[in-house]
Amino acid sequence: MAKNHIFQKQKLHLCVVSMLVILFSLLIIASGSNVQAAQKNLTYNFTSTDGETVSTKANPGQTTVLIFGYVGCGKTRSTLNSLASCEWVRRPDIRVIFAETDGHTREEVQSYADGYGCQDITFCYDEDGETMMAHREYGQLFGLNSGTFPTIVLIDQNNQAQSLLQGTKTANELLAEIQKFADIEGEGLLTPPSDSTEGIENYVCGLKTIDNTTISTRANSNETTVLVFGYTNCGITKAALQSISGSAWVGRPDIRVIYADVYGASSSEVKEFAQDYSNHIIFCHDEAMLNWGHALSYLRLYGQTGGSFPYIVLIDKNNKVRSITLGPNTEDKIFAEIEKISSSGSDGSNTEKDPGSTAEQGVANVSKLKASSTAKTVKLTWQKVANAKGYIIYQYDNAKKKWIKKATLKTNTASYTMKKLTPAKAYRFAVKAYATLNGKQVESKSYASIYAATAPNAVNFKVTAGKRKATIKWSKVKGATGYTVYYKAHGSWKKLKNTKGTSYTKKKLKSGTKYTFTVKAYKTYKGKTHTSSFKAKKVKVR
Known part of the structure; x- marks a missing residue:
């Protein structure tokens, strides 16, 4: 016994x-786990929103941060928002991949990516279940069968999966984990996070404006955002916009108003609609038919599924959604809510520190910054700031990891050309406005920045005629991503092929006919293609 x-x-x-x-x-697992025990990395191929194949296999000289998550997940949004605001995400020895696991389309994930405005994060979509399968396999690799999103895998330069993390992570926390196995220095958040716990993490997305630009619903550090979802034939939406247009606050530099159509209105339709309202309101069309889904995603933050238009979302400077109202609304009620946010002390007064800023806000921020390039120049253009005395132009130095002042414009001229640049090279530029207030110079609180690349040099090539064919050969162009071959017998140019090689043969040509050929080099950077100038050469086919 x-x-x-x-x-x-x-x-x-x-x-x-x-x-x-x-x-x-x-x-x-429930609280957000860190599982550390280096494993041989898995290899999966995802498709980015740019149509490129993205492998989970490590690139030489790069640490990979692989993030699995989905667009409706608040913890995923919080993590991505922190990463998009940090400095180290821009480093050439780190690549960040976001793999969407909920089956959203390329267009939906691209709109999600546009919301973060961070071209250093590669966003991948999942219409065939590949990313979900990879997520499950990585979990099993580290002995986890379930957990919380986002799931983050850190992969070193030797293609070893060093650790798996789950749950909300800040840029600082991720950098600390990376530094455990990689010799990397860097800064965390450019803007220190607020101590405020009020509000819900913003559902960010990119909206297409009537000016053919993309604007993010992600908060700017010095602005409260008023986001209005509605449609052009809605009388209540019109009344709300009319009230906002007549308000005293609609043009304030610390308040941003965005209107997003939800019923598929074209750019021209919304542009005509916008003529009746203040030009301080940013109007966005819905040609891609995505905005209704964005509106519903905002409603779901508060457990709602629909209601009367307009939907008016207030987003504070910390990128937190503070309220959503449905139906009739007036500018005084909206402003009262804005003042509540400000008076609560949690509206986020932090601004970006680099390049330098002043304590006073006497001039609005630069907006609508664009870039166009040749092989040795980049022309920057932007929208004039009404009370600006001039502008300060910066260039980011990747080696020194800091902004370098390149020029100070002493007139309110909204363009500047950077010269003597290197062909086929990536750059980043920033512009700040400045004015004179009480006898001293004050600058806009934050800067507008843009990534750009110069075009490659022109291609040196030769064409040799053969029997009913022509062979084009050329020398490699430094920094070029690839080459495009064109030809014509008469009339307009016809594209033959994109190639990374240095030769191409066009067959099945007509004997005795003269053909003109050319080759253009191109560089692809941050989703944009920069094309070289070109020369043309004629040959007569035998």
Whole structure:
């Protein structure tokens, strides 16, 4: 009997220990886990929103941050928002991949990516279940069968999966994890996070404006955002916009108003609609038929599924959604809500520190910054700031990891050309406005920045005619991503092929006919293609 009793106690002890181990594991997963034990990395190929194939296999000289998540996940949004605001995400020795796991289309994920405005994060979509399968396999690799999103895999330069993390992570936390296995220095957030716990993490997305630009619903650090979802034939939407247009606050530099059509209105339709309202309101069309989904995503933050238009979303300077109202609204009610946010002390007064800023806000921020390039120049253009005395132009120095002042414009001229640049090279520029206030110079609180690349040099090539064919050969152009071959017999140019090689043969030509050929080099950077100038050469086919 005594032996039996001891055996029963041992069994009970083992059961208790086992249950505690299981409970502890579940608590780790629920709260956001860090699983560390280097594993041989898995190889999966995803498709980016740019149509490129993105492999999870490590690139030489790069640490990979692979993030699995979905657009409706608040913890995923919080993590991406922190990353999009940090400095180290721009480093050439780190690549960041976001793999969407919920089956959203390319257009939907691209709109999601536009919301973060960070071209250093590669966004991948999942219409065939590949990313979900990869997510499951990575979990099993680290001994996890379930958990919370986002799931983050850190992969070193030797293609070893070093650790798996789950749950909300800040840029600072991720950098600390990377530094455990990689010799990387860097800064965390450019804008320190607010201590405020008020509001819900913003559902960010990119909206297409009637000026053919993309604007993000992600908060700017010095602005409260008023986001209005509605449609052009809605009388209540019109009344709300009319009230906002007549307000005293609609043009304030610390308040941004965006209107987003939700019923598929074209750019021209919304442009005509916008003529009746203040030009301080940013109007966005819905040709891609995505805005209704964005509006519903905002409603779901508060557990709602629909209601009367307009939907008016207030987003504070910390990128937190503070309220959503449905139906009739007036500018005084909206402004009262804005003042509540400001007076609560949690509206976020932090601004970006680099390049330098002043304590006073006497001039609005630069907006609508664009870039166009040749092989050795980049022309920057932007929208004039009404009360600006001039502008300060900066260029980012990747080696020194800081902004360098390149020029100060002493007139309110909204363009500047950077010269003597290197062909086929990537750059980043920024512009700040400045004015004179009480006898001293004050600058806009934050800067507008843009990534750009110079075009490659022109291609040196030769064409050799053969029997009913022509062969084009050329020398490599430094920095070029690839080459495009064109030809014509008469009339307009016809594209033959995009290639990374240095030769091409066009067959099945007509004997005795003269053909003109050319080759253009191109560089693809941040989703844009920069094309070289070109020369043309004629040959007569035998």
